[in-house]
Amino acid sequence: MNKLPIIGIPRVLNMYENFPFWKSLFKHCGFETVLSPETTMPLYQSGTGSVMSENICFPAKVAHGHILALAKAGIDRIFYPIVPKEAAEFDHACDSFNCPVVSGYPEVIRSAMNPAENLGIPFDKPVMNFANLKRLKSACYKYVAQFGVSKKILNKAFEKAVEQQREFLKKLVAPQHEILLKAIKSNELVFIVAGRPYHADPLIHQKVGQILSDLGVHALTDDVFRMPLDLSETVRRSFATHGQAGSFKNLNMISQWSYPNRVVQTALKVAQLPQNVQMVQLNSFGCGPDSFYLEETGEILKQAGKNHTVLRIDEIASPGSIRLRLRSLIESLNSG
Numbered sequence: 001m002n003k004l005p006i007i008g009i010p011r012v013l014n015m016y017e018n019f020p021f022w023k024s025l026f027k028h029c030g031f032e033t034v035l036s037p038e039t040t041m042p043l044y045q046s047g048t049g050s051v052m053s054e055n056i057c058f059p060a061k062v063a064h065g066h067i068l069a070l071a072k073a074g075i076d077r078i079f080y081p082i083v084p085k086e087a088a089e090f091d092h093a094c095d096s097f098n099c100p101v102v103s104g105y106p107e108v109i110r111s112a113m114n115p116a117e118n119l120g121i122p123f124d125k126p127v128m129n130f131a132n133l134k135r136l137k138s139a140c141y142k143y144v145a146q147f148g149v150s151k152k153i154l155n156k157a158f159e160k161a162v163e164q165q166r167e168f169l170k171k172l173v174a175p176q177h178e179i180l181l182k183a184i185k186s187n188e189l190v191f192i193v194a195g196r197p198y199h200a201d202p203l204i205h206q207k208v209g210q211i212l213s214d215l216g217v218h219a220l221t222d223d224v225f226r227m228p229l230d231l232s233e234t235v236r237r238s239f240a241t242h243g244q245a246g247s248f249k250n251l252n253m254i255s256q257w258s259y260p261n262r263v264v265q266t267a268l269k270v271a272q273l274p275q276n277v278q279m280v281q282l283n284s285f286g287c288g289p290d291s292f293y294l295e296e297t298g299e300i301l302k303q304a305g306k307n308h309t310v311l312r313i314d315e316i317a318s319p320g321s322i323r324l325r326l327r328s329l330i331e332s333l334n335s336g
């Protein structure tokens, strides 16, 4: 087998979801991978010249700077797959599509930046479907086979990559379950910050989690409800009078978007938990799916007598006003 190329992976959008899978798959096939650095304002600004639309959401806009950063990182190719669907997660959710911006952005990057021509780096954007492991595997094989990787090696690497992705989710969820259960038992205020996987990007999330922690409350992510929460009988009894179980079956919208469905799942779960469990929803300016998901989550929480707190975030940092908003929310909850 010839020397394998070094693969550059942009730290953007769906990569916040699937990176453990790709890292493991490439490693076990023998590739070296380089991930673009964390987003900073200079990195974002370096790519703004090729952003095609001022109205596109900020998480998409930062992708351009990441491609330029990879071009300077000594890599041989850029790998940024088109991922139309994620793995299905919730019973009764209609589907698990990525929003058109997430799934289509590799194509936008190709046409707006043309990395192969303008940066001299081949840009690979194969279609990968995480909702169907058989198809995913065959697409992975098609991709690595062009570099001489055998089917036998790919098969083993694929198994490990799937396992790695599962392990990653468990590691993400288990400590959050522990904190949530303790907070329910001890009646401490806990906020579930619901957004998108790429809201983990420090320039995108505007430090909402940190601000909540600084204000003395627990802050968890919507991942906490991506695995069943084991509520003991004692904890269950402590909020026996709270909301009834809701479900994706009873929504007023089509629950077809994977990441936004996690926000609805969070609202459904928070609605069933005691008043000390609250939700804060992050909304990136220009987000298409949120234009109707916001109404749905608001309605679910309202019916449970809970606040629907939405923080609108974009490239303009406003930690002062976010802090003020959260502080007054916490004070009103503590005095209620």
Ligand code: SF4
Pocket: 057, 059, 060, 099, 100, 101, 102, 196, 284, 286, 287, 288, 289, 290
């Ligand atoms: S779900 Fe919203 S924030 Fe995310 S990429 Fe799509 S439009 Fe942007």
